[in-house]
Amino acid sequence: MMQDLFSVPSCFSAGEKLPDVPASAAATTRSGQSAATLVYRAGIAGHDRLVTVTWCRNLLTHGLTVSIEGSAGGGKDKSGGGREWGDADGGAASSSNKGCSTACKVEMQPWHFWRKYGAKQFHVDGRAVDVVWDLRSARYSDEPEPLSDYYVAVVSDEEVVLLLGNLKKEAFRRTGSRPSLRDAALVCKKEHVFSKKRFLTKARFHDRGKLHDISIECSSSNLGGGGVDVDMVIKIDGYVNVLVRHLQWKFRGNECISINQLKVQVYWDAHDWIFGTGVRNALFIFKPEPLPSATNEYSDFCLFLYAWKLE
Template identity: 45%
Template sequence: MQDQIGIPNCFSSTGDNSPENLAAITKSGQSVFTSIYRTKIISHCRFITVTWCKNLLLHGLSISIERPGGGAPYTCKLEVKSWKFWRKQGSKRLLIDDDKAVDVFWDLRAARFNGDAEPNSEYYVAIVCDEEVILHLGNLKTEAYRKTNCRPSLIDPILVCRKEHVFGKKRFSSKGKFHEKGKVHEIWIECRGGNNGELKTEPEMEIKIDGKCVIDVKHLEWKFRGNESITIGSRKVEVYWDVHDWLFSPGLRHALFIFRPVVTSPMVVSPPPSSSIMAGDLETVEGVVGEGGSLSGGSWEFCLFLYAWRVE
C-alpha cells in the first residue's frame, strides 16, 4: 500500500505528517471520524466532509465543502484546547463560489461524547445556504431549525462514505451501519501470530460482526490483500482488506479495511474497487458510490473505510 494517510490537519496547525509527529500524536491517544455527504449546493452536486478529531491537546471539528472544478475545498474549522475556553454554541460564515454565503451553526453545550471525538447525542450542527438547512447533524433537530430560522432542504443529503482511524496492538474495534435504516453493528478486527518474543507463529486475521466471526484469514503473509462477501442479516456486504504494511513495513503503519454493502437494485452496477479506491482517496468516492449515490433517489450505497494503525 503506497498511500500515506496522514492525520487530518485539524490535529495540527502546521499540517506536519512526518513519521515522528504521527508517532508522537498516536502515543498520546486520539480518534478521528470523517463522514462524507453528497448534496446539492448552489446548483452544484457537491461533497461535504465532516471530520471530528481528538487527542490530548486538541478537540476539533472541520467542515469542508467541495469546490466546483476541483481545487482546495472551502473549509470551516472549530478547535478546542483543554486549557482554553471553547465556544460550544455559535456560528461561522463561509463565502463560496462568487461570494455566496454558507453559514455553519452549532450547539455542543450538552453534547455527549462518551470518550470519542464525535458526539453521539444532545447536540446539533447545521449548514445553511439560501435559507435552507442543507445538512443537519445530531439529534437536536427542532432546536437547530429554531436557531437557524430556516426550512429543511428539499433534497436530503446522502451519506456516501465514512472514514475512521482506530489504534491498537492486535485488536481494533469500530461501529457501522450497512443500511440506511439498519442498526449499528459492532466491528472487531484481530490480528494473531507473528513475532512474539522468541516465538514466531504464522500471522492470521479475524473479523467479527456483532461478536460473530465472519472472516478468518489463514496464511496472512500470503493473503495480505483480498476480499470476501459476507451476509449481515439479509444484506450482503463486500469486505476488502490490505494489511501489507502491518507485516512488511517498519514503524507506524496502517492497514485498510473497506466495508461496502452490495446494491441489489438492477439499475445500479457496483464496480469492484480499484487500487486508488483502496487508498481511500476522496477523489474516488464518487466512483465508489456510483449511481446509487445519485440525488434523484434510488438505492443507498455506502462505504466504511477503516484505517487500523498498529501501535507496538
Template identity: 30%
Template sequence: MKDFPSCFGQSVIQVESSTTTAKSGAQNTVTCVYQYKSKSITGFITVTWIKHLMGQGLTVGIQNSTKAPLCRADIKTWLFSKRKGFKNLVSDSEPVDIFWDLSSAQFGSGPEPLQGFYLAILVNQELRLLLGDQTNEAYKKIYSSSTPCVGSRAIFVAREEHIIFGKRLYNSKARFCDEGDVHDVRIEYDPDDSYDHCLAICIDDKTMIQVARLKWNFRGNDTITVDGLLIQVYWDVHRWLYQSVVGNAVFLFRSGDPKHKTSAASGFSLVLCAWKSE
C-alpha cells in the same frame, strides 16, 4: 493508501483525513461524507471529528461539485468560546452557513459527540445537513422557529475512522444503510504466530471472513451479506507485517448490491484505518 481498490467512487475521494496524522495515538479522527443535490449540482459535505490531547474539535468541508475547489472551516471546540457558534463560507459562489452548539455535548471514547449537540449546514440558504439530537434548538437558531425546514437533505455515503485500541482487537460500529441496524464491527489479529498470522473480520460477534497465512494474503477481498446487502470487503495489512515503524492497516466495507439497496444506501463505504499499538 494509494493502491487501494478504486471502488470508493467520487464521493469518497473527498475524505480528507490522512493516515499519517494518527500515528502513535496523537489524535483519533472520524470523517463522514455526505452527498446532496441542488438543481443540477451534486455536492459533498465532509465532517471530520478530531480528538487529541487538547480536546475535541471538528473540520467541515464543502465542495459543490467534483470540479469545484474545496472550502473548509476548522472549529476548535476546546476553546470555550468556540463550543457554539456560526460561520459563513462561500463554495463555488454559493453561500454556506454553519451553525453548531457543543456546549452540552457528551462524548465517549471516540472523537464524535454522542448526544447533547447539533451541527447544521445550509448551502444557498437551504438546510442540507443536520447532525445531533438537539434539532429543535437548531431550528430555533436558524429560523427562529422549531418547525423543520422542508428540503432535500444530504445522504450519508462514506465514513473513515482511525481506530487505535491495541495489538489484537479493533472495534467499531457501522450502519451500512440509512434504515439499517447499527452493527458491531470487530477485527481480530493474532500477531504471535510467526508462520501463520490469522485475521478475522466479525460482524455482531459472527465471524464473516477469516484469513489464514496472512504473510501471503496481506491484501485481498471478499463479499459478505449484512441486512440483505452484499458488502464488498477489502483489506491491506502490509504495514502491520512489513513496516519497521508502527503503521496502520486499512479495511474497506462497501455496499454493492443494487437489487437490495435503496437510493439512500447506494454506494456507502466504511473505511477503518487500524493502528497497531506496541
C-alpha cells in the same frame, strides 16, 4: 493504494472526486490521535456538492473541521461580530490550491467552553452558506464523533441541507430555517483507529439501516524456527464474518459477506502489519452492494478504515 486496486471510487458518480482528508486530520493520525472523516452529498447553492466533516480526538481536545466543495475564501465568524477568522483563535478559513473549498476548524478544549458553540459563513457561487454548531453538552465515547446531545447544521438558501446530531429541534430553532426536501447522503467514511490487537468502529451500511459494531482482531502464535503465525477475524455485531488464518500469507484479499440480507464487499491490505516496523497501518474497505429490489433505499456508501497497530 487499495482504493485504486479494487476501483472502489466507482461508488461515486461519474466525474466526482473524493476530497482529500484535511491537513488537520492527517496531522492527528501522524501523532497517534483518532480521526474520522465523513463525506456527504448535499444540495448547496443549486447543485449537488460534497461536504467533508472531520472529527479528531486526543486526551484533552476534540476537533471539528467542515469544508464545502466549491466554497470561496473569506469566511466570517457570525458569532463574533463578523470578523475575519484564522487558525490562532480556533476557527480557520483556508482555501485549497485551486481555491475550490474553504475549511471551518473548531478546536474544543476544556478551558475554551464557548468555542463549542458558534457559526461560520461561506460563499458558494456568490451565495451564503452557514455552518452552525452547538457541542457544549456533547457526549463522547472512545470515538472522535460525539454520541449525542449536539448538532452541526449546514444551511443553504434558508434550508438545513445537512444536520448532524440528535438536537434537531434546537438546530432548526436557532437557524430559523426549514428542513431540506431531500436528505443529505453519506457517501464515504474514512476513519483512523489505534490499538495493539483489537480495532473498533461503527457504521451504517445504508441510509435507514442500523448502526453496526465492527471489530477487527488479531492473534499470533510462535512457529518453529522463530516465525510467527498470525490470524485475523472481522466481526460485525459480535458475529464472525471474515476469518483469515495465516495472515502472513494472505495479507491482501477480499470476501463478500452477508448482513441481514445485504451483501457487503470487504477488502483488506495488512502488508504493513506483517512486514512493517513501528506504528503501521492496515487498510480495510467495506462496500455494500444495493439490493436489486430496493436500489433506491441504498446510498453509495463506502467505509475506509485505517487500523494503526501499536507495539
